[in-house]
Each structure stands twice: as C-alpha cells, then as structure tokens.
Amino acid sequence: MPAIIQINKLSKIYAGGFQALDTINLSIDKAEIIALLGPNGAGKTTLISTICGIINPSSGSVTVDGHDIIDGYRHTRKVIGLVPQELTTDSFETVWDTVSFSRGLFGKKPNPQFIEQTLKDLSLWDKKDNKIMELSGGMKRRVMIAKALSHEPTVLFLDEPTAGVDVELRKDMWNLVRKLRSNGVTIILTTHYIEEAEEIADRIGVIKNGQLILIEDKVSLMKKLGKKQLILDLKENLTDLPSELENFDIQLKSQGMRLIYTYDTTEEHSGIAALLQQLSKLGIQFNDLKTDQSSLEDIFVSLVRDAV
Amino acid sequence: MNRYAISAIYKFEMARTKRTIFQSIISPVISTSLYFVVFGSAIGSRITEIGGVSYGAFIVPGLIMLSLLTQSISNASFGIYFPKFTGTIYELLSAPISYYEVLIGYVGAAATKSILLSLIILATAGLFVPLEIAHPFWMLFFMVMTAITFSLFGFIIGIWADNFEKLQIIPMLVVTPLVFLGGTFYSVNMLPAFWQSVTLFNPVLYLISGFRWSFYEISDVSLTTSVTVILGFLALCMLTIWWIFKSGYQIKK
Known part of the structure; x- marks a missing residue:
C-alpha cells in the first residue's frame, strides 16, 4: 500500500x-x-x-x-x-x-x-x-x-x-x-x-x-526496549548476594529483603526457572513474587536521555 | 478557484459588520452628519458658494471620500490583522486557498462595506443639502476604485502591523491628515500659491477632485490626472501585495 x-x-x-x-x-x-x-x-x-x-x-x-x-x-x-x-x-x-x-x-x-x-x-x-x-x-x-x-x-x-x-x-x-x-x-x-x-x-x-x-x-x-523484572520479597534478609547467583542479572535491594531479577522478553528463555531452582538449592525462601514491565514512559525517558 | 473559500471569508467579514453595526455603520454616519452640521453651518455661513456650488453641497464628495478611505483601510487592515492577533490565521494558511483568493475575500468584503457606508452617507447628505450627480458612472468609478485601492492598502497595513498601535498609526497619522489637507473642506484654489504647490503632492487631492467633478463638474485637477493617480496607486498596492505574497513577509515563517 x-x-x-x-x-x-x-x-x-x-x-x-x-x-x-x-x-x-x-x-x-x-x-x-x-x-x-x-x-x-x-x-x-x-x-x-x-x-x-x-x-x-x-x-x-x-x-x-x-x-x-x-x-x-x-x-x-x-x-x-x-x-x-x-x-x-x-x-x-x-x-x-x-x-x-x-x-x-x-x-x-x-x-x-x-x-x-x-x-x-x-x-x-x-x-x-x-x-x-x-x-x-x-x-x-x-x-x-x-x-x-x-x-x-x-x-x-x-x-x-x-x-x-x-x-x-x-x-x-x-x-x-x-x-x-x-x-x-x-x-x-x-x-x-x-x-x-x-x-x-x-x-x-x-x-x-x-x-x-x-x-x-x-x-x-x-518488546524490544521494554525490560521485565521479577521481584522477590524475601522471608529473611541477605547480607550479600551469594556467588551462585552472580551469573544472573540480579540485584539485592531493600536492606537485603528484596531480589530484583531483570530479564529480556525477547530471549527464548527468561532464566526464571533456573533462578528459582538456584534459590531453592541455596535455601533462600520468599514471601511474595511479582513481575514488572517498563512502561512507554520509561522507554521515552531513557531514549531522550541517551540521545543527549 | 476555491469559490467556497472566497465566499466563506467574504461572508465571515460581512457578518462581523452585522455584529458590530454601531461601530461599522452608525458611528461613521453620525460623525459625517456632525461634519455637515459643524462645517456646513459654521463655515457655510461665511463661504456661501465655491465654483457655483453651495458650501454644504461642495463638501459632500470630500466627506464621502473621507469615510471611504478611512473605512476601507480600517476594514481591510483589521480583517487580516485580527486572525494574526488571535492565532486563527493558522486556518487560512493551512487551507487549500491561494493568497489571491484570500485577498479577494478580505478586500472584497472591506470594499463592499465601505461602499455601502458611502452610499448611506450620500443618502444622509441628501437630508442636509440639495445633491446632484452630473456623472453617475464616474461617481461610481471613483467610489469603487477608491474602495478597492484603499482596501488593498489597508490589507498591506494589516499584514505589516504586529501590534494594535501599528494598525492605527498610518490611518491616524498619515491618511486622515492627507484627507483633511486634500481639499475635503475647500478648493485648493483658495490656498496661497505656495500651499497650492505643496497640496499637489497629496495623492488624496486627486481622488477628491475627481470624485467632486463627477458630482458638480468642478475640479482642482483634470479628470485624467485623477484617474491616472487612482490607477497608479492601485498598481502600487498590487505590486506590494505581490511582493508580500512572494516573500511570505509577516505571513509565513
């Protein structure tokens, strides 16, 4: 057309x-x-x-x-x-x-x-x-x-x-x-x-x-620019991020009470299953988990900032 | 040609006159009537006749010309300036209409309004003094040509002006004095020789003289000169507008 x-x-x-x-x-x-x-x-x-x-x-x-x-x-x-x-x-x-x-x-x-x-x-x-x-x-x-x-x-x-x-x-x-x-x-x-x-x-x-x-x-x-995050609220706080989790794009937040895992929605495997398995092996328990996706506003702000 | 657009602009401008009838029609008629009363009575009692015409009747063409000039300028300048001032000019600029069609709409409406006003003033004058029109065709010719030419001039002022002061400055400080000094209330032959020569540089003199000739067959300059001046001024205005449209001066960024 x-x-x-x-x-x-x-x-x-x-x-x-x-x-x-x-x-x-x-x-x-x-x-x-x-x-x-x-x-x-x-x-x-x-x-x-x-x-x-x-x-x-x-x-x-x-x-x-x-x-x-x-x-x-x-x-x-x-x-x-x-x-x-x-x-x-x-x-x-x-x-x-x-x-x-x-x-x-x-x-x-x-x-x-x-x-x-x-x-x-x-x-x-x-x-x-x-x-x-x-x-x-x-x-x-x-x-x-x-x-x-x-x-x-x-x-x-x-x-x-x-x-x-x-x-x-x-x-x-x-x-x-x-x-x-x-x-x-x-x-x-x-x-x-x-x-x-x-x-x-x-x-x-x-x-x-x-x-x-x-x-x-x-x-x-x-999809391309939007990042998705898995947020885990822990039962007990961690002082440091265990070395076994270093291969994951993960951050320890809220005085060790929260883990935030960032993953790419375009990848074939999100890595969530592997992460949850690893957490189980390490005996890290959590009360709640949720996912969050970046909004168009986040994308816009990041684009405009990057273009400066 | 986008005739619907021309018609829309023309009707819009004429509707504005209807909405502001006191300012557009009644106010100039009252002002002109006052001129008859004040000048006709005060000066008319001392100057009984000029060229065989009673003073009251003598000033009628000049007074009509005064209104015709000032109203043509005012109507056209305000017509195009107001959309610039309010920002509604965006609609004119984004419409499928050529500049010349815009011009026909605005100038056509401005000239129509001032001609109507002049005819009303002419009728009003008939209540005060006995009137005769020796050459109706030439009377209409001067009336229409002056209305169109000075509406074009007003359009130029409206484009040029970027504030209300500029919109008023030329009509107030240039046009009105030229009309008063152009033989509206007297014949230039009544002036000393030096001022007669100075007055010859006033273009309005030629308009009033030609217009007055069409009424009483008396004039300060020849009919040919009057016609040449009005056509010359028309050509000058058209040339200026052509340049404005070509360059986009004060219209487009």
Missing part, C-alpha cells in the same frame, strides 16, 4: 539560524495512528505545521496522498485536517458559524447535515448557537476538532489534543480517534501524555532536537 504521507529529508532552519527540523524521513500508511513524542521545543509542532503548509520547509520534500505539499497544495490541504495546540478561536462567532466557515474555507460545499452530525458526535449540538467565548476550555477543544473535521479530511493532525482536558474528555477523544481510524482516517498526534500514545497509537515516533530519533511499532518497541 503506498504511503499516505511521505517525508523525505525534511529540514527547517528559521531565519535566526535555529534548526527546528533536521533531515526527517518518515513514511505513514493510510489509517495509521502515529504518536509523536518529544520534549518541549523538539520540533513536533514545526513538523506538523510544515506538512500543513503553515511553515515553509528549508529543504526536503513532503507528499500527502501522492501530491507535493507545495506544488499540489490545493489537493494536500484539502485532505488534511489540523487541530492546533493553542485554543485559537474567534471568540465572537457561534459554534455553528465557525465550523461552517471552516468547511467553506477548505473548499467544501455547505452541508448542514454533516455539520450537525459532527457537532452531535462531539457533544456540541446543544451549544451550536453559543458564542465560543461562552464555552469552557474543554468545549473549545471540541470546537477545534469539529472545525478540523468539518471538511471530511482523510489525514488528521492533532497537536496535543488532550492538553489540559479532563479524563472524561480525553477518553472521548480517544474513542473518536479510534472511530475515525476505522473510517480510514490517518491520524498523527503529538502528545506529552505517554499513556495516550500507549493507549491509541500504532507506531511511536520520538523527536529530539529536530531529529526523528526513533520510529517504531508500539508493541515491538515495548
């Missing part, structure tokens, strides 16, 4: 000399959900803004749905919807008017039924005649999404869509994202909430200092 978005050697250097994007290469398939993670100022918003046409690239190229974003901007922008990070709305407009305006701006014939359905899907229908200034922050965020969806885009960029919204709205948005994807919409989102990426993304990209330092399938990323 040809990629819906193809980014080749994309770089952006601002007038002051700051390099916001550094030779980004990325290919995104149709109906994929990609989460872009990265610290503040990493270049996530610049990347999105460049693809959407808000910022001019310094070099490289981007195609969306087979069209170049500069030469074929009329086509590429027609298929893209953008929910920006900031709540930038015209305060004095009504919800209905501003969403209808967006549809027209993106070259679509008026379609009141579609706008009505979009507002209903986003629980905005009863607010349609309200001025935007009268809405809460969460409602304004919904309006921004309604505006982005008003022209029926097939590619949707969500720049920190759930920043500052409550848990309920965040879950609503995740459901909406999944529903859009099931309708064939490709979604690229930036987020600071690792759990958001973990929850809804198919692939994770990490951007740091304008470079895409990683792009990987979420499950295999967690």
Whole structure:
C-alpha cells in the first residue's frame, strides 16, 4: 500500500539560524495512528505545521496522498485536517458559524447535515448557537476538532489534543480517534501524555532536537526496549548476594529483603526457572513474587536521555 | 478557484459588520452628519458658494471620500490583522486557498462595506443639502476604485502591523491628515500659491477632485490626472501585495 504521507529529508532552519527540523524521513500508511513524542521545543509542532503548509520547509520534500505539499497544495490541504495546540478561536462567532466557515474555507460545499452530525458526535449540538467565548476550555477543544473535521479530511493532525482536558474528555477523544481510524482516517498526534500514545497509537515516533530519533511499532518497541523484572520479597534478609547467583542479572535491594531479577522478553528463555531452582538449592525462601514491565514512559525517558 | 473559500471569508467579514453595526455603520454616519452640521453651518455661513456650488453641497464628495478611505483601510487592515492577533490565521494558511483568493475575500468584503457606508452617507447628505450627480458612472468609478485601492492598502497595513498601535498609526497619522489637507473642506484654489504647490503632492487631492467633478463638474485637477493617480496607486498596492505574497513577509515563517 503506498504511503499516505511521505517525508523525505525534511529540514527547517528559521531565519535566526535555529534548526527546528533536521533531515526527517518518515513514511505513514493510510489509517495509521502515529504518536509523536518529544520534549518541549523538539520540533513536533514545526513538523506538523510544515506538512500543513503553515511553515515553509528549508529543504526536503513532503507528499500527502501522492501530491507535493507545495506544488499540489490545493489537493494536500484539502485532505488534511489540523487541530492546533493553542485554543485559537474567534471568540465572537457561534459554534455553528465557525465550523461552517471552516468547511467553506477548505473548499467544501455547505452541508448542514454533516455539520450537525459532527457537532452531535462531539457533544456540541446543544451549544451550536453559543458564542465560543461562552464555552469552557474543554468545549473549545471540541470546537477545534469539529472545525478540523468539518471538511471530511482523510489525514488528521492533532497537536496535543488532550492538553489540559479532563479524563472524561480525553477518553472521548480517544474513542473518536479510534472511530475515525476505522473510517480510514490517518491520524498523527503529538502528545506529552505517554499513556495516550500507549493507549491509541500504532507506531511511536520520538523527536529530539529536530531529529526523528526513533520510529517504531508500539508493541515491538515495548518488546524490544521494554525490560521485565521479577521481584522477590524475601522471608529473611541477605547480607550479600551469594556467588551462585552472580551469573544472573540480579540485584539485592531493600536492606537485603528484596531480589530484583531483570530479564529480556525477547530471549527464548527468561532464566526464571533456573533462578528459582538456584534459590531453592541455596535455601533462600520468599514471601511474595511479582513481575514488572517498563512502561512507554520509561522507554521515552531513557531514549531522550541517551540521545543527549 | 476555491469559490467556497472566497465566499466563506467574504461572508465571515460581512457578518462581523452585522455584529458590530454601531461601530461599522452608525458611528461613521453620525460623525459625517456632525461634519455637515459643524462645517456646513459654521463655515457655510461665511463661504456661501465655491465654483457655483453651495458650501454644504461642495463638501459632500470630500466627506464621502473621507469615510471611504478611512473605512476601507480600517476594514481591510483589521480583517487580516485580527486572525494574526488571535492565532486563527493558522486556518487560512493551512487551507487549500491561494493568497489571491484570500485577498479577494478580505478586500472584497472591506470594499463592499465601505461602499455601502458611502452610499448611506450620500443618502444622509441628501437630508442636509440639495445633491446632484452630473456623472453617475464616474461617481461610481471613483467610489469603487477608491474602495478597492484603499482596501488593498489597508490589507498591506494589516499584514505589516504586529501590534494594535501599528494598525492605527498610518490611518491616524498619515491618511486622515492627507484627507483633511486634500481639499475635503475647500478648493485648493483658495490656498496661497505656495500651499497650492505643496497640496499637489497629496495623492488624496486627486481622488477628491475627481470624485467632486463627477458630482458638480468642478475640479482642482483634470479628470485624467485623477484617474491616472487612482490607477497608479492601485498598481502600487498590487505590486506590494505581490511582493508580500512572494516573500511570505509577516505571513509565513
């Protein structure tokens, strides 16, 4: 299947000399959900803004749905919807008017039924005649999404869509994202909430200092980089780690009351059985045992730290 | 051409006028009526006629031109500056619309509003003084061309401005004085020879003169000169806008 978005050697250097994007290469398939993670100022918003046409690239190229974003901007922008990070709305407009305006701006014939359905899907229908200034922050965020969806885009960029919204709205948005994807919409989102990426993304990209330092399938990323640990709470404390356990990646913690064994989930044998046998031979007894897996957040923090 | 986008921008801007009807329409009409009362009565009692036209009627084209110029600039500059100020410009920049379509939407709406306002002021003036329009075509020509040209000029100001002070500085400190000193309330022939020569450098003089000619067939400069000046200024504004769009000045990073 040809990629819906193809980014080749994309770089952006601002007038002051700051390099916001550094030779980004990325290919995104149709109906994929990609989460872009990265610290503040990493270049996530610049990347999105460049693809959407808000910022001019310094070099490289981007195609969306087979069209170049500069030469074929009329086509590429027609298929893209953008929910920006900031709540930038015209305060004095009504919800209905501003969403209808967006549809027209993106070259679509008026379609009141579609706008009505979009507002209903986003629980905005009863607010349609309200001025935007009268809405809460969460409602304004919904309006921004309604505006982005008003022209029926097939590619949707969500720049920190759930920043500052409550848990309920965040879950609503995740459901909406999944529903859009099931309708064939490709979604690229930036987020600071690792759990958001973990929850809804198919692939994770990490951007740091304008470079895409990683792009990987979420499950295999967690498998590849995710460490698993077996934690044993001992009945009696150990003063030192017995020499028989030196071949295991094991640490003695909590004043000798806990053993932590780290193993690789991709290995054929985890070594757990051998460890338990050895402990039995040594007469080391334990009260409890549990396993723990590193989260995407741990992976992200370790990647960003390593890339410094 | 993305006609739906042009229509969306145009309707959005016209809707803003509806929402701010007092500021957009009623306020300029009241101001202009006050000019009639103050200047028409105070000065009109001392200057009864200029070129065979009563003073009250003489100042009508100048007053219309004053509103036309200032409102065209204000409508267009505010129209494009406000999305920059609020950040909603992201939507314009990411939409499948060319710069020229954006321009048609904003300038079209700004010019429409100022023309409507001018026609209202013209009707209001008819309540104070007897009016005659000798050349309706030329009257409309000057009205429409001035509205478009100064809306383009306002659009340039709106792009250039990065704060509200800059948005106001050109209309307040340059345009309004030029209109007042361009023969709105007098004929340049009434000035001493030196000031007559100085006034000839004021481009607004040519607009008012041509516009007044279309009413009463009296003018300070020839019709051809007036038409040339307005077309020249239109070309200059178009050239500047072409450069702005080409370079992305104050629009795109």
